[in-house]
Amino acid sequence: MAIYQPRGEQSGTGSDAPHLFVPQSCIAATLRYHSSVVHTEHILPLADKRQLSYLECGDPQGYPVLWCHGNPGSRRGWPLLLSRTGSVKARVIIPDRPGFGKSDPQPSQSYLAWPADIVQLVDALDIEQFVVAGVSGGGPFALACACQLSDRVAAVGLISTGPPVAEVLRQANFTNRLVFTLGRRAPHLIRFYSFLLSHLARRRPNRMIRQLLSGYGEADSPLPHRPDLQDFFRQYLGAAYAQGGRASADEIVRFSRSWHLPLPQITTPVHLWHGEADTALPPSFGRHLAEQLPHCSAQFIPAAGHLWILDHLHEVLEMLLREVHPTSLLD
Secondary structure (H helix, E strand, C coil), rough: CCCCEEEEEEECCCCCCCCCCCCCHHHHHHHHHHHCEEEEEEEEECCCCCEEEEEEEEECCCCEEEECCCCCCCCCCHHHHHCCCCCEEEEEECCCCCCCCCCCCCCCCCCHHHHHHHHHHHHHCCCCCCEEEEEEEHHHHHHHHHCCCCEEEEEEECCCCCCCHHHHHHHHCHHHHHHHHHHHHHHHHHHHHHHHHHEEEEEHHHHHHHHCCCCCCCCCCCCCHHHHHHHHHHHHHHHHHCCHHEEEHHHHHHHHHCCCCHHCCCCCEEEEEEEEECCCHHHHHHHHHHHHHCEEEEEECCCCCCCHHHHHHHHHHHHHHHHCCHHHCCC
């Protein structure tokens, strides 16, 4: 079993260097929403000499929920949202995927390489069974865990994600059709664009956030300007580009091609949420994915956009915990 090493304690928000901390922004949110919400960050040495960075937040005695962030994304920022879920007894574990945050890159470009890292993580934490959830680009990583770890994954949550894009490319808007087509045919252009975003993230982070979210639809457009979410975006996206933009670009390329996941063979219960006003990954993507999953319960939310999860994280956690451990929900 791998042994995880906590980071050295430090106060303040600091950089994305290894540490264990409760940033001032998280403390403020904690006081506003729930006095017992704290988070810790750790580094797990992996068997192949890489390291996996992860964050824990919520109730340490709660049912484990492994959270797969979007693309670009990271472990950072989520405690600001999780602080609103004080009535839900969830032990939320958010790893940085390879190449994001402080996690080392993974040479393999297969989604099925991710469960091997997750096995080492949950073993180190003495977790036998857990729920896994994936947001947007994190969806296929959650499904890979369901494929490979069916004896340990009790339920799957999918939020604002889609199927292999090659199967539904014509249903995307023009911008995303272009991005996904380039992901299949000219990945070097995707990598160049991602490099530019990573450069902006270091020099002009607010401009990077505006640029990255500018293509989202009307339902999402107010969110980047909301004062209660600005810290989230800065932390979440800033850590996403801590190592540059290569990991984000590689995930776009991977998402654009065949996933090589046997989706119809997944027997784990799946809950899917998708906004009807999502223009990043349209609701038809979610419907196509739901049809391929034999045990999928899908909810399509009227007037909701791609970032619906930012205001509804507690609902998702409650539903997933109700599936596997009803007594964990309330104090």
